[in-house]
Amino acid sequence: MNAPPDPLSRTLGSWRIAPSADPQLRTAVWARLQAARDTRWAAYVRQHAAASCAALALAVVAGGWLGQWQAHRQAAQDREVLATTYLAEIDARVIADTRAATHVYH
Amino acid sequence: MKNFLLTVLAVLAAGALAAGAFFRWHCDDALHAAAQQRDAMKWLRTEFRLSEAQFAAIARLHEDYSVECAGHCAAIGGAHAELAAAEKSGQPAATLAALRRQVAERELACRMAIDTHLRKVAALMPPGEGERYLQLLLPRVENYRHQGAPTVRLDG
Numbered sequence: 001m002n003a004p005p006d007p008l009s010r011t012l013g014s015w016r017i018a019p020s021a022d023p024q025l026r027t028a029v030w031a032r033l034q035a036a037r038d039t040r041w042a043a044y045v046r047q048h049a050a051a052s053c054a055a056l057a058l059a060v061v062a063g064g065w066l067g068q069w070q071a072h073r074q075a076a077q078d079r080e081v082l083a084t085t086y087l088a089e090i091d092a093r094v095i096a097d098t099r100a101a102t103h104v105y106h
Numbered sequence: 107m108k109n110f111l112l113t114v115l116a117v118l119a120a121g122a123l124a125a126g127a128f129f130r131w132h133c134d135d136a137l138h139a140a141a142q143q144r145d146a147m148k149w150l151r152t153e154f155r156l157s158e159a160q161f162a163a164i165a166r167l168h169e170d171y172s173v174e175c176a177g178h179c180a181a182i183g184g185a186h187a188e189l190a191a192a193e194k195s196g197q198p199a200a201t202l203a204a205l206r207r208q209v210a211e212r213e214l215a216c217r218m219a220i221d222t223h224l225r226k227v228a229a230l231m232p233p234g235e236g237e238r239y240l241q242l243l244l245p246r247v248e249n250y251r252h253q254g255a256p257t258v259r260l261d262g
Contacts, residue, residue: 044109052113059121067128075134078141079153079242086146087246090171091220093213094250095179 154235163230171223178216185209220247 022028045052088094140149147168151161189205197205224243228236 041109041112045113048113052117055113055117056120059117060124063121063124064128067125067130068132070125071129071132071134075137078134078137079149081141081144082137082146082149082153083242083246085144086150087220087243087250089146090168090175090223091216091247091250093178093182093216095175 154231154239156231156235160230160232164227167223167227167230171219174219174223178212178219181212182209182216185212217247217250 136152137149140146140152147165150156150164156164185205185208189202189209192202192205221244224240224247228240230236231239
C-alpha cells in the first residue's frame with residue numbers, strides 16, 4: 001500500500017530563490033576576517049598578560065634609557081666641538097699651528 | 107606563532123617610541139644648533155646662562171683680548187718659522203735648541219695670557235658657572251700639544 005505523496009516535498013521542489021548580488025560582500029567578508037584576526041591577537045595578549053606587560057615595561061625602560069643616553073652623548077660631543085672651536089678662536093698657539101700647517105699667514 | 111611575532115613587534119615599537127621620546131626630551135637643541143654652526147659665542151651664552159649684560163661684557167673682553175692674541179700668534183708663528191728655517195739649513199744643535207726654547211717661551215707666555223683671560227671671563231659669569239667654565243677650558247689650554255684644531259677660523 002503506497003502512502004500519498006507529501007505536499008511539502010512538492011512545495012520544496014518547486015521553491016526557487018533569486019538572490020540579488022551584493023557588491024559589498026567581499027569587503028564585508030574581509031572586514032569580518034580582519035576583525036576576527038584582531039580579536040585573536042588581543043585574546044593572545046590577554047592570555048599572556050603578565051609576560052606581555054613585563055616585555056612592554058622592559059622595552060619602554062630600555063628604550064627610554066637608550067634615548068636619554070644618546071641625547072647625553074650628543075650633548076657631550078657638541079660641547080667638545082664647541083669648546084675646541086672656542087679655544088681655537090682665542091688660543092694663539094692653535095691659530096699659529098693651524099696657519100703653519102696650512103701656510104696661511106695674514 | 108604569528109601572534110607571538112606581532113607581540114614582539116609591538117613591544118619593539120613601544121621601545122623605539124620611548125627611545126625617541128626620551129631623546130627629544132633630553133636633547134639640548136640650542137647646544138646642538140650652536141655646534142652645527144660652530145658658533146662658540148652662542149654656546150657660551152646658553153651653556154653658562156649669561157644675561158645680556160654679562161654676554162656683552164664678555165664679548166667686549168674677547169674683542170680686547172683678540173689684539174693681544176694676534177700679537178702672541180705672530181710671535182709664535184715667527185718663532186716656528188725661524189726654527190723651521192734653521193732646521194732646513196742644517197744649523198748647529200745649539201742654535202736649534204735656542205730656537206726651540208724661544209718657541210716654548212712664547213707659547214708659555216701665550217698660555218699664561220689665555221689663563222688670565224679665561225679667569226677674567228669666568229669672573230663675569232653667574233656664580234657657579236664661572237667655575238664650571240674654568241673646569242671645562244683650563245685643562246684643554248694646559249694640555250694643548252700642537253695637534254691643531256680642525257675648526258679654526260683663519261680669517262682673524
